[in-house]
Amino acid sequence: MEAFTLAVAKGRTANQTIHLMKKIGIIFNNFTSSSRKLVFYNSDKTIRLLFVKAVDVPTYVERGAADVGIVGKDNVLESEADVYDILDLRIGQCTFAIAGKPGENLNKEKPITIATKYPTITHNYFSKKGKAIHIVKLNGSVELAPLIGLADAIVDIVETGNTLKENGLVVLEEVEPISTRLIINKASFAIKSTSIQPFIEKLRLGLEE
Ligand SMILES: Nc1ncnc2c1ncn2[C@@H]1O[C@H](COP(=O)(O)OP(=O)(O)OP(=O)(O)O)[C@@H](O)[C@H]1O
Ligand SMILES: O=P(O)(O)OC[C@H]1O[C@H](OP(=O)(O)OP(=O)(O)O)[C@H](O)[C@@H]1O
Secondary structure (H helix, E strand, C coil): CCCEEEEEECCCCHHHHHHHHHHCCCCECCCCCCCCCCEEEECCCCEEEEEECHHHHHHHHHCCCCCEEEEEHHHHHHHCCCCEEEEECCCCCEEEEEEECCCCCCCCCCCEEEEECCHHHHHHHHHHCCCCEEEEECCCCCCHHHHCCCCCEEEEEECCCHHHHHCCCEEEEEEEEECEEEEECHHHHHHCHHHHHHHHHHHHHHHHC
């Protein structure tokens, strides 16, 4: 079978991804998410795994440095990468939402300010609604922004809702559901179909079990 390269997002979804691989019979020798190693091979060396920062996975796949990627839909949408989004792996399930102080009005006359780690998704969402906004790009602890007057609201991931709750914020509007996806480089999908298609099918079956 022709070998292919798989980019897997580091971070909170990594262990579940490796667990899913194991479930479908693909074992990466010596893999531990705490290791400093960045390249791993499965037992028969037909899959090379690259362990990369989540936000970079769509870039690896779009540019063909990896044929296949496993990463959150948030990163796929934010990158606007030209890749096939093939399969919902049902890992890392959460929701994109607009959040703010209770009663915050998102429909004011003048443009509101939104703080977010996801400026592209935020821009696209509000421009579809025909609403002008200002965006403040932050890299984390986004929930602080409405508390200290840096922004009127945030666009961020909500999973348990604990972070919002502990900071006195609420969901004002749900944007869309997010989960970990299988993405594929468009050329690889055609050229390496003999190895990539069976991999997709195994994953599909594994998800049904
Ligand atoms: N509660 C959550 N918060 C953030 N991401 C979540 C959550 N639940 C699931 N996810 C998924 O996990 C991915 C984030 O993983 P992680 O937080 O490890 O990465 P990261 O944000 O790139 O890391 P870092 O904070 O080190 O930059 C997201 O892209 C999202 O798809
Ligand atoms: O609804 P919850 O279960 O509380 O999860 C949501 C929180 O988790 C993420 O932050 P993360 O832990 O990645 O930290 P960050 O502030 O550095 O982005 C996300 O940005 C929210 O802040």
